[in-house]
Amino acid sequence: MSQILPWFKVITPHRDIQQGILDESVFAANLAEVAAGEGKEVYNNPEVFFSKTYFTEGLKNIARQVVKGLNGEEDAENRVISLQTGFGGGKTHALISLYHLARWGKKATSSPYTDELVKFTGAPKFDKANVAVFTNATNDPTQGRKVDGIHIRTLWGELAYQLGGKAGYEIVRLNDEHRTAPKGLFKKLLEMAQPSLILLDELADYCVSASGEVVGASTLADQTISFIQELSEAVAGTNHCVMVATLPASVVEVATSPNASQILVSLTNRLSRVGKDTKPVSDEEIFEVIRRRLFEDLGSEEERERVISTYFQLYQNLSDELPSYASKSGYKDLMRKAYPFHPELIDIFRTRWASHHDFQRTRGVLRLLASIVSDLWRRQGSMPGSMGLVQTAHVNFSNLDALSSQLKKLYGNGWDAVISADVSGSSSNAFKIDQEKKEYGAHQLTQGIASTILLGSFGSAGANKGLSVDEIKLAILAPDGFNHNSVNGALDVMEGHAHYLYNSSIGTTTKRYWYHTKPNHNILVNQAKSDVKEAEVHAEILRRISDKTARVQGFNVLVDPAFDIPEQTRPTLVILHPQYNANPENVNGKTRPIIKQLATKRGNADRVFRNTMLFLVCSEIGYPQLKSDVTDYLARVRIMEDYKSQLEQDQKNDIRKEQDDYNRLADKSLVTAYSIVAKQVKDDIEKIILRQFKDSLDLQINQNLLQQLKDEMLLLDAVGMNLLRQKNLLPTLEKPLKTKDVYEAFIRFDNFPMITGVSGVQQSLLRYCQNKEIAIASGDGKNFSMVFLGEAVPFFYVTDETYYLVDKSLHQLPVTTTPSAPYPPSTIPQGTDSANEPASGGATQAVPGDTTRTLKSITISGKVSVENYNQIFTSFVMPLAQNNVEIEIRIKGKSTFANPLTEASQPYKIAKESARQLGLKFEEE
Secondary structure, three states, rough: OOOOOOOHHEEOOOOOHOOOOOOOEEEEEEEEHOOOOOOOOHOOOOHHHHHHOOOHHHHHHHHHHHHHHHHHHOOOOOOOOEEOOOOOHHHHHHHHHHHHHHHHHHHHHHOOOOOOHHHHHOOOOOOOOEEEEEEEOOOOOOOEEOOOEEEEEOHHHHHHHHHHHHEEEHHHHHHHHHHHOOOOOOHHHHHOOOEEEEEEEEHHHHHHHOOEEEEEEEHHHHHHHHHHHHHHHHHHHOEEEEEEEEEEHHHHOOOOOOOOOHHHHHHHHHHOOEEEEEOOOOHHHHHHHHEEEEEEEOOOHHHHHHHHHHHHHHHHOOHHOOHHHOHHHHHHHHHHHHHOOOOHHHHHHHHHHHHHHOOOHHHHHHHHHEEEEEEEHHHHHHOOOOOEOOOOOOOOHHHHHHHHHEEEEEOOHHHHHHHHHHHHHOOOHHHHHHHOOOOHOOHHHHHHHHHHHHHOOOOOHHOOEEHHHHHHHHHHOOOOOOOHHHHHHHHHHHHHHOEEEEEOOOOOOEEEEEEEEOOOOOOHHHHHHHHHHHHHHHHHHHHHHHHHOOOOOOOEEEEEOOOOOOOOOOEEEEEEOOOOOEOOOOOOOHHHHHHHHHHHHEOEEEOOOOOOOEEEEEEEHHHHHHHHHHHHHHHHHHHHOOOOOOOOHHHHHHHHHHHHHHHHHHHHHHHHHHOOOEEEEEEEEEEEEOOOOOOOOOHHHHHHHHHHHOOOOOEEEEHHHHHHHHHHOOOOOOOEEEEHHHHHHHOOOOOOEEOOOOHHHHHHHHHHHHHHOOOEEOOOOOEEEEOOOOOOOOOHHHHOOOOOEEOHHHHOOOOOOOOOOOOOOOOOOOOOOOOOOOOOOOEEOOOOOOOOOOOOEEEEEOOOOOOHHHHHHHHHHHOOOOOOOEEEEEEEEOOOOOOOOOOOOHHHHHHHHHHHHHHEEEOOO
């Protein structure tokens, strides 16, 4: 794109606009003041007036009718002209043009300002026409008007006096005094006053007031309406005479009285019978009217075309981001007509604002655009961007009293709060966002968007309410400016901060934005957020953790535990309070000592099982977002609790939706925040950084954390032979190892890998035994009654004190270790009772010649606690497995010939000692 100049380097506004001494009353054209020789020079002086007037096609056509009619030309068209357009549609300006043209007469042919007009209308052939002007302020319906010793009371009295002086008034004196419409009298008066132009402005307003004045069985309004027909017919039948009357486009521009509509319809019907309706300013001509009135010089056509082409090229490049019409050639033509204004700025006023019945379409647009240009001219040195065109984003409501006052006049005083809170000024949310986000502030982007949305908040409803995102972009994008995606980003931020901003995507494919004087719930949210204390945030975080971890399966979870954590024998995940956080590089501060304390101490005592605990720690990086999301969630919960009865239904729906959204966000940010896993190893802390995340904490632990620990061999489902060998956990002939000690090594020593549970060691040892890699024996570590190799180990439990890993050679050889030494009663002997009793296949045999008493059976009965239930199999069922053991409510083992129960036999000793230790009844038979 080629470099373009800002508009204020190309064109020149009128002096009053440059100097910032703009008198807004100059845009309030007043026909009555002009007729009285009073008012502003811009209207009262024909030279000045025509120098700033753009002759629209409508105005030229009306002027031609008037000139021809006053000239008395045979081809003159209807000499009764009705101008019926919307408020501010250029009617009054047209009447003033006709007034000066009629009063100038032949002089108009010598003025350079009317040369174009006269070429179209034809030269006036009269020196000066009589002009009678009547407006709603000319003659009071109740008191009338006193002038030149005459008390004039009616429209017909005024016209007669203005056209014919006292002599003309005498013709209708009686009718004026009695306020009854004359019949057949006015044609004579018009013939006396040729050429004459009658201008009637705001007649409907006058009639509404006159309807309150009783005249016989009718009202002054009725008489006036009747006279209009008399007058129209008289003008139509009189040469060198023209009448132009203005009427509002709708009754809402007149009054709210019940008969206002009837009055307007009656006047319209009376005038249309002989007259012709004409529109002074067409929709697109308003562009040229604006340029002529506001600017002295529009600069070079070459530069204007470069600006327009550069903007249009931008729109074609971004056609997918803008309304479809913006990239079509017709829009380029529209930009030419609107220059130096962007078409969207003018259209906001002439279509949206002009939909309000109190907004003057031409005069109002002129007045507001003049104030905008004047403000920008003064600020041209501080404006960001290329500013090839004047756009909605450049409107600063804080500097524009005319704009703000017009807004309040049309739509209410509540808009003051909207402007100061959200749109303009150093305390506005738009300004604050631009200050916080430098990439926005460089272009005053958020403030520009806010001004655009406010300007577009009127004149539309339903699915078309406000402005869509593509319409906002079209209104504010400029060459060499910000990226169009920044608009989306700024809108997202505004949604969360603006107090009066609303949006909807219902019925559309994109969001639409608008402002409203009713505060949205963001005010309540911001207040509620400021009331949420950090302790509440922490409590909510811990509540969420507790709730989610109730569904965790792979770990025993402790959330923010006290210092005295009991011994843990299974994998335990300790989730620390969010105040204990860390960063991916280091675990320092108060977090390191708390981990060490919990991992190595149980209260004041040393912890035995130090390889069972992992610590899930909140990340310093993730905590701010977690805090923010939880605060947002809690704020909306509080609003629904505290303001439920005061909220409207749509606000409740919005808050509930946001509460649900932030609830989900809080769950996600909880996962990403708690992303550091720490483990105490010797005197150091090792870390695991989680880099993949689920949507909820339970899934994160059950799946991602568990899998990462297993992938990194930090948590084992089974123990391998190489690991057992590395950790010196395999037996030798001289040194059997308790299986319990093997298991506990993995939960004691924090430099070991962690195991998922008892079964991880138990099943591994059983598998290696069946594979003949190790032997498992039952005994006391010196003597073994049963040695298993290459076979299943019935009722094996790895934590049983009586099971050992032994050298495989013991499976074939008898084992004798100090037979004369007695076995402690609390241990379970292993192997044989004596050196002469082989431990073959786990069975024992009676020694011949032995005279020890033989029992018929033994019975064990009583209650066993749950934690000792497995002991039943180890102590009773398995030793008595070869003795026809019966398991009912009690355990009973019987002597057999092959395996007699004697006081000296191993099964007897085991059962009796175990019964004693477990407090069970032991009966002999």
